[in-house]
Amino acid sequence: MLRQIIKRGSSSVVLSSRIARAVPSRAALFHSSSTQYSASKTVKLTAESYPNVKRDERYATLEQSDIDYFKSILPENALIQDQDDLLFYNEDWMRKYRGQSKLTLKPKTTEQVSQILKYANERNLAVVPQGGNTGLVGGSVPVFDEIVLSLANMNKIRSLDTTSGIFKADSGVVLEVADQHLAENGYIFPLDLGAKGSCHIGGTVATNAGGLRLLRYGSLHGSVLGLEVVLANGKIVSSIDALRKDNTGYDLKQLFIGSEGTLGVITGLSILCPPRPKNFNVAFLGVESYEAVMKTFVKAKSELGEILSAFEFMDESCQELAKKHLKTAYPLEEQHPFYILIETSGSNGEHDLEKLEAFLESAFENEVIQDGVIAQDETQLKGLWNWREQIPEACQINGGVYKYDVSLPLSDLYGLVDAARERLTQAGLLGDTEDFPVIDAVGYGHVGDGNLHLNVAVRRYEKSVEKALEPFVYEWVSSKKGSISAEHGLGFQKKNYIGYTKSQPEIEMMKQLKQLYDPNAILNPYKYI
Amino acid sequence: MLRQIIKRGSSSVVLSSRIARAVPSRAALFHSSSTQYSASKTVKLTAESYPNVKRDERYATLEQSDIDYFKSILPENALIQDQDDLLFYNEDWMRKYRGQSKLTLKPKTTEQVSQILKYANERNLAVVPQGGNTGLVGGSVPVFDEIVLSLANMNKIRSLDTTSGIFKADSGVVLEVADQHLAENGYIFPLDLGAKGSCHIGGTVATNAGGLRLLRYGSLHGSVLGLEVVLANGKIVSSIDALRKDNTGYDLKQLFIGSEGTLGVITGLSILCPPRPKNFNVAFLGVESYEAVMKTFVKAKSELGEILSAFEFMDESCQELAKKHLKTAYPLEEQHPFYILIETSGSNGEHDLEKLEAFLESAFENEVIQDGVIAQDETQLKGLWNWREQIPEACQINGGVYKYDVSLPLSDLYGLVDAARERLTQAGLLGDTEDFPVIDAVGYGHVGDGNLHLNVAVRRYEKSVEKALEPFVYEWVSSKKGSISAEHGLGFQKKNYIGYTKSQPEIEMMKQLKQLYDPNAILNPYKYI
Structure with a gap:
């Protein structure tokens, strides 16, 4: 009862x-995002859905000699070339984006990741790092023919110090597996999310995932202690042995938290885990x-x-x-x-x-x-x-849903839902009968984190609805100094909208960092900034 | 009772x-650090104590025209040129270091900070940003004739959102003042330390201070939400309106947390404050x-x-x-x-x-x-x-003390004290009578944070003791993959020891960042890396 x-x-x-x-x-x-749910069987190629995005001709095209090289450094089953097998790596979880990669590599060691990137960098081959492929902004799948670098085979738990709660593991360990291991020792992973059965802990760090425990345990910027990262040129940089307190120089690992694989590939991490509540x-x-x-x-x-x-x-x-x-x-x-x-x-x-x-x-x-x-x-x-x-699920079951994941000052949080509802009503798009595409605009979310999910439940997808909502929603959020992506990241989907949240000097600094660490831009192209 | x-x-x-x-x-x-307490009345010039450190001839020397310019953009009382008045800004809290600055500037606005740095950058004038000047590694005072840029006059509390606990203030607000304001509204600053009556909140962020609440509230990398920073070239970059969740691009503010004023000058900050425990x-x-x-x-x-x-x-x-x-x-x-x-x-x-x-x-x-x-x-x-x-205080009252602030894996934490005691005993330096310089090597600290304070209490300072301890202590810490500076930073004192904790690739990346954001190296020279 x-x-x-x-x-x-x-x-x-x-x-x-x-x-x-x-x-x-x-x-x-x-799995809420500012995207439409789709039940279509064949996912349209991203290149077809977004004809304005062109393949960057700076990148080389994969040749047999490249395959030969990768075969020489990896075990045979670490190369995936079969078109059907590649589908899993080319399509995103929402089935909204589909790339055209001809090769997925699944290294088992940091050294192999290093060799792959060194070679790709010298050859100008573009690479998409991929974790559990549960992202919501198209960040983990190729757009054109990029090589997919899957971390799925790097799945070893390295250690858990049961005194301090410091947990070290390969980045390809599935979140649920990590949390289960911690549970057996009285600890809890300081992050939880719906995709825990599939997503990789390295992927959660690369996307700075928020999830369900943020109110209590704070962001990954506070709990991640160290990262092992392979840079675009193949250099391995590791702070994985860092302890809770270390004030010797710039905190480099922070750059990679939330960088969505555009600055380097995270191969291992160390994170401080709190005791598990009883x-x-x-x-x-x-x-x-x-x-x-x-x-x-x-x-x-x-x-x-x-x-x-x-x-x-x-x-x-x-x-x-x-x-x-x-x-x-x-x-x-x-x-x-x-x-x-x-x-x-x-x-x-x-x-x-x-x-x-x-x-x-x-x-x-x-x-x-x-x-x-x-x-x-x-x-x-x-x-x-x-x-x-x-x-x-309830929002999309009657046809579809347009979803927005935003941060707003708490006093303005619900204002966006009212504004969206009013706009859709005034545009004659919202109503009780089949004549109207929109059923309702509803709001819910993590008040504790200032994170609103605005869902516009529709009977059918209509371009007029999208036009009424975008860029209206982003402009509204920007006018309140909010963030157009609270927890899902930029990826492919929001690459062009960063200006609604970040200033020009900030965007410039980001571009400088990208240029500094990945001058050939081989890592996760067509995305982020 | x-x-x-x-x-x-x-x-x-x-x-x-x-x-x-x-x-x-x-x-x-x-105020514990790996330094000696000193009661001497006149502090030796750093240039005399460290004759191997030479003034970098790239930097211009202050001229009357420079003074005239600063007078043109600042109110008269914002320039300090009197030798006696300058002493406060030239000497560090421990009275171990003394610089020879001829000018301290105390701007009141971010715009003024921007004008100062833009001018200094164009003129190649070196600048030392200074908060409450309570640092323990000589990071906040000039080494030679650098201009001191004091944030003391930037001391306005900007806002407190009593719903979310988001607190915004100028960086020159004294920590205790900030905490008092928060206390009146049921919140607590997520950092506390002994120098709270003098230190600035901006300074705590610039040095990534640890202090007494870290076990409970985590590091500033997790609680700071946004920073307003002036870069070496005078550009203002601000994320001060950022909310708790924002995944739009690289988390730039993280670079400035713990950068000890070498990448930019923090002029304002936004921090998430927890409810005050009752x-x-x-x-x-x-x-x-x-x-x-x-x-x-x-x-x-x-x-x-x-x-x-x-x-x-x-x-x-x-x-x-x-x-x-x-x-x-x-x-x-x-x-x-x-x-x-x-x-x-x-x-x-x-x-x-x-x-x-x-x-x-x-x-x-x-x-x-x-x-x-x-x-x-x-x-x-x-x-x-x-x-x-x-x-x-108890450790230094019988003559003096050598202090080390290190991070170690918990299982090795106390091992360093045993090792140091044994080494001093074997060297014939530790004993019960006046014949021995060393009284004892003792250990205490924040177990929760893996942070040990090794104190070597002495009857008198003797070069032989220092030689027995250094680089022995750093080597021991390094062999356990610990940090030679848990919470105090690098500053002037530990600049040359970073290699004991950080790898060559990491140090290289740091140097690249310094070069990127401060190509003329005008910010806080002779320190950090």
């Missing part, structure tokens, strides 16, 4: 109807305005402090879509304009629950929140998470 | 003798070996988890020195080979204390720790901290 500890108009504990749901997949949460609690709340969402957030930070591990908000519209999709009883009896999901995690379950209950009671008494329930067991906990995690 | 909740050989609660001490200054803790607890423990220290650390991380905010260790030798210095009753009745200070901080005092007591009781029952007390009030809490914080 979900314990409904608080409900406006009732001072006693009320039990709501039984909620029993399947364990949610977190994939939906992760207990998790989840509460689901109804509030009457976005202002109340912010008030609840400030109160939660202050009163739940060190045990607060997630603070997610959802508007009424997306919960209605979720309700239709999930086809289960709603956790709260009445409807509210906004909903909040709070997760706590800590070392003492009794203490955590006591804090959470005291917080909710006080929030209720002070009329900050209108209603709320706390999950009483693991199934209910996952069930409540489901109402947050199934939103992306 | 200190509550002695646990004591081997006694199963009941025992009250120890009353401990009443003055509130400790945290300055002692902060309760603090401190326990002081005795254990029988360094292995037990590590065991207690792992147990504390697991059981105290999210409320653990400090874990400091001290060996018996340094506590004996502290005892002589403090002249007060010892918190524990018996002596132990090692001592531990644990601090917790959280949002619920009762919960925190319950966790701490349960942890201590279990550690005692499992014979991990031998004895322990918990502070019962604020005075006792500060009193217990005193036993940790007064060590640096």
